Amino acid sequence: MNPISRRSLVLGGLATAGATALPLHSAVIAATAAVPYPFQLGIASGDPDPASVVLWTRLAPSPLNADGHGGMANANVTVDWQVSTNELFTTIVASGSVVATYASAHSVHVIAGGLNPDSDYFYRFRAQGHLSPVGRTRTTPALGAAGRNLTMAFTSCSHYEEGYFTVYRRIAEDNPGVVLHLGDYIYEYGTGTGRPRAHAGATEIVSLADYRRRYAQYKSDPDLQAAHAAAPWIVVPDDHELENNHAGNIRADSTPALTAAQWTARRTAAYQAYYENMPLRPAQASNGPAIPLFRRIRWGNLATFHMLDTRQYRSDQACGDGWKVCSDADLASRSLPGNAQESWLLDGLGLKASTWDIIGQQVFFARRFNASGASMDSWDGYRASRARIQQGWVNRGVRNPVVLTGDVHRAWASNLMADYNNANSAIIGSELVTSSVSSGGDGDGATTIPDVSNNPWLKFFNNRRGYVRTTMSPTELRADFRAVAKVTEHGAPATTVKSFVIQEGRPGLQTA
Numbered sequence: 001m002n003p004i005s006r007r008s009l010v011l012g013g014l015a016t017a018g019a020t021a022l023p024l025h026s027a028v029i030a031a032t033a034a035v036p037y038p039f040q041l042g043i044a045s046g047d048p049d050p051a052s053v054v055l056w057t058r059l060a061p062s063p064l065n066a067d068g069h070g071g072m073a074n075a076n077v078t079v080d081w082q083v084s085t086n087e088l089f090t091t092i093v094a095s096g097s098v099v100a101t102y103a104s105a106h107s108v109h110v111i112a113g114g115l116n117p118d119s120d121y122f123y124r125f126r127a128q129g130h131l132s133p134v135g136r137t138r139t140t141p142a143l144g145a146a147g148r149n150l151t152m153a154f155t156s157c158s159h160y161e162e163g164y165f166t167v168y169r170r171i172a173e174d175n176p177g178v179v180l181h182l183g184d185y186i187y188e189y190g191t192g193t194g195r196p197r198a199h200a201g202a203t204e205i206v207s208l209a210d211y212r213r214r215y216a217q218y219k220s221d222p223d224l225q226a227a228h229a230a231a232p233w234i235v236v237p238d239d240h241e242l243e244n245n246h247a248g249n250i251r252a253d254s255t256p257a258l259t260a261a262q263w264t265a266r267r268t269a270a271y272q273a274y275y276e277n278m279p280l281r282p283a284q285a286s287n288g289p290a291i292p293l294f295r296r297i298r299w300g301n302l303a304t305f306h307m308l309d310t311r312q313y314r315s316d317q318a319c320g321d322g323w324k325v326c327s328d329a330d331l332a333s334r335s336l337p338g339n340a341q342e343s344w345l346l347d348g349l350g351l352k353a354s355t356w357d358i359i360g361q362q363v364f365f366a367r368r369f370n371a372s373g374a375s376m377d378s379w380d381g382y383r384a385s386r387a388r389i390q391q392g393w394v395n396r397g398v399r400n401p402v403v404l405t406g407d408v409h410r411a412w413a414s415n416l417m418a419d420y421n422n423a424n425s426a427i428i429g430s431e432l433v434t435s436s437v438s439s440g441g442d443g444d445g446a447t448t449i450p451d452v453s454n455n456p457w458l459k460f461f462n463n464r465r466g467y468v469r470t471t472m473s474p475t476e477l478r479a480d481f482r483a484v485a486k487v488t489e490h491g492a493p494a495t496t497v498k499s500f501v502i503q504e505g506r507p508g509l510q511t512a
């Protein structure tokens, strides 16, 4: 995208206003000088289909205000929006107005419809006499059409305090067709010490105002804004959007102390703030202490994104969580996605609607154990659940399942095995694990695969921050593991540490 500054857009948009520009009202123009810029949190789009995409923004002229309302008064504000086929907005193909309310922290979720499949668009908003930055977005191919090859970048785990969001900037520069965020978009912790940046808010966030303010701080980051402006996103949370390592409504610890009612209120607040701050369709709006997030995004017949929620419906971590040798992890009664989501996933895989079945989720999927056991927070703590899903896709003849994972702040790649007790068993899929945006700090750059003798299906490891850039065609999926050497200083370049190719109809990783 051309580096058009926000300031030039404000002036240019007004100066070139004509039949195709946003309606100009004298009252709005008069307000321009008096009202501070409300688009400090940027703009975003997401969850595209062949004819529409959701457009997002949230008005917040003073993002860090403690009340979570970003400097907005208790009043409704009309927000105009436009979609164009070009960046100068000389041809408008969709437009309208919505009301941003105080109750929703002046966030808006617009479904821009009537668009053409597999097409690129630009969008912008206008409110209180100001124009927003311009975002680029894209519709999916029509169902049944492969469309163009797709570049998809995915990442996770962006702890604001632990580093700069350079990874987001590098994703934007790749000009992907779609971006997946697999969770830990924010962290709930209070302010740490000795870190390159600091959370606003000294203590762990609990209230709706706290969560709204935390999102506002993260979304004020220009690198994050650039990544949202570059492509539609498809997002799912992990644990830190609420609280570390929770399992459904079971807390992992008791700090801060909360009554049952306070914990319910906290979940309600966290889910409401998540919806308010993400480019999600209204079908994903929270409902009290719950939010319906697992969903499928069809990308024509090239790819289907099965986006999982591995937090809200899981059985409690076995054997008290942590790394354990734990026979309870084999109990058939336990599930990571929950029984309903397991069925939903297998039903969707059984459709075999596209070449690539991409399972976007949070925690490590392949077996990975060492002398201490395995992570009870990952699929190793829910082994029967994992076996049902793997065997389910084998039984259904799913040709190209690829699991995407975040959470562990390191890059990994793995083959998925029919039987992890037999290293010579069939390879039935692949897993690509992104490193973090910033969580964990710079990392030591290590590439030796830990415990590979116990886990020979593991094929790659890297301890740097980064993302995975995939390119999908009807014949192959290429994955480039991208890493930055530093996040404690701003602006490090990204390099490709390793590339793999997965051939259509041949599950498993091949070195590119």
Ligand SMILES: [Fe+2]
Pocket (backbone or CB within 6 Å): 157, 158, 184, 240, 407, 408, 409, 439
């Ligand atoms: Fe994380």
